Amino acid sequence: MSTVVLLLLSNIFMTFAWYGHLKFKSSPLWIAILVSWGIAFVEYCFQVPANRYGHGQFTAPQLKIMQEVITLLVFAVFSIWFLGERLRWNDLLGFLCIAGAVYCVFVLNPRST
Numbered sequence: 001m002s003t004v005v006l007l008l009l010s011n012i013f014m015t016f017a018w019y020g021h022l023k024f025k026s027s028p029l030w031i032a033i034l035v036s037w038g039i040a041f042v043e044y045c046f047q048v049p050a051n052r053y054g055h056g057q058f059t060a061p062q063l064k065i066m067q068e069v070i071t072l073l074v075f076a077v078f079s080i081w082f083l084g085e086r087l088r089w090n091d092l093l094g095f096l097c098i099a100g101a102v103y104c105v106f107v108l109n110p111r112s113t
Helices: 002-024 029-054 060-081 089-107
Strands: none
Touching (some): 002 060, 029 060, 060 089
């Protein structure tokens, strides 16, 4: 469970680092880059331990697909709440395709987690 919590925290920071500046387009690009870089450093402080502690309990591909699903969930909330954008049907369909990847990686995995 600590792996999931660490991945969740890292993805919250990374989403703000990558997309938070979109709400502040009047700010100079160099400031957006520096602020994003600082936020990304905090993200790494959660991401690296998540992978370090999770590897062994999960395979590296499982960690990656778990991270991607968490990223999409965090991004969906962020997009609606922070950016004020709504998700369209094709966005949701794309997310559903990622859910299919989860099935392939976790359920069809011959190695038990």
